[in-house]
Amino acid sequence: MNNIVFLNGQFLPANKAMVSLFDRGFTYGDGVFETMRSYNGKVFALDLHMERLTESAGRLVIPFHPKRIYFKNSIEKLLKLNKLNHEGAYIRLTITRGVDYGRLIPSQALKSTIAIIAKPLDAKIQQYQRNGMRAVYLSNKRSLPHIKSINLLSNVLGLIEAKKRKAQEGIFTDGNKILEGAITNIFISDGKSIKTPPIEDGILPGITRRLLIELARKEGIEVAEISLSKKDLKNCKEAFLTNSIMEIVPLLKIDDKLVGNGKIGLLTRRLQQSYKYMMLRQP
Structure with missing residues (x-):
């Protein structure tokens, strides 16, 4: 090209x-x-x-x-x-x-x-938005998390590991704590409210993450920026990933375990639609 x-x-x-x-x-x-x-x-x-x-x-x-x-x-x-x-x-x-x-x-x-x-x-983006993604846990985390550096070796190795395990994304962890994806931020939900790890846990301050938090609060959805564990993700009703290119993508499986019932949640779909509408209204 x-x-x-x-x-x-x-x-x-x-x-x-x-x-x-x-x-x-x-x-x-x-x-x-x-x-x-x-x-x-x-x-x-x-x-x-x-x-x-x-x-x-x-x-x-x-x-x-x-x-x-x-x-x-x-x-x-x-x-x-x-x-x-x-x-x-x-x-x-x-x-x-x-x-x-x-x-x-x-x-x-x-x-x-x-x-x-x-x-x-990438043509796969719409497919991920409609059908969701699978992720795997990674045992490392991003170096210099608050800086969007061109040195992305941790992320590259994470995605290589995810692909080897037939997943599309890897989730960085710190012990039992979940942090962020190799290319995304992560949110979990009980179907009514949403939670996402705080910046202080050592994650990239994603632009879509920031905008989504603001959008959800405007729509009356409770948002908590709080440390999350693998157990929290295991027990949540739905989860999704965000970045500027893919917008909001449902997370349906982590490792070999379903997230919630393995189907896209209603709150995730609502936020996808609201976010798309917000973007199309830009001047």
Whole structure:
């Protein structure tokens, strides 16, 4: 696929976009990123993604002072160039510390590398939303959980393990405590209220997680951000996973055990519909 990408201010064919072998993103995984979803050519929750990207870069001491309108216009132009402005699309914005010929400790005054890609959504997403997903427990957890770092080895290994066990997602754990998925946040429900692990437990502050909590509370659904155990998931009536690309996906099985009765819960379906409506109303 030779689509158009954005690299350091230029729109280029993907096979012409070159990043130095000395870029710290390549040599050390020294960078941050955001994945976003667009609807009809408009990026959903762009401000929240830029806010988190800026915070992640700040934690890594990567100078990054984004101008919202610049990135908004660049992403929308990229969508048009790739003929993705009339459908949903996957967008990834990556910032690395930049090219550095020095040692592990960063040199001074480096210029960040900025790259944006856009591509069609995976066709499996709708299938997961309709039919749910299966997950497995993982015995490790994300490194630097509050930073959306491009160093995703724990997540990669987690998904490899999940696939080996014929599942689509892996759930990080800390002993008996459940944390988050390799690419998602997790919620459980008794059919009336919802619970999700708190940020303080060492999870990524997901954008969809944040928006869903706000949406549920507006609809009068009780939300608790509280530590959860494997027993809590075993005993819940329904559960679901969230991220910016897949939105809300029912979780029907963990390891070889059914979640609830193994069917998609009514509250999960309600929240899926409410969330979709919220996104389609964006200006």
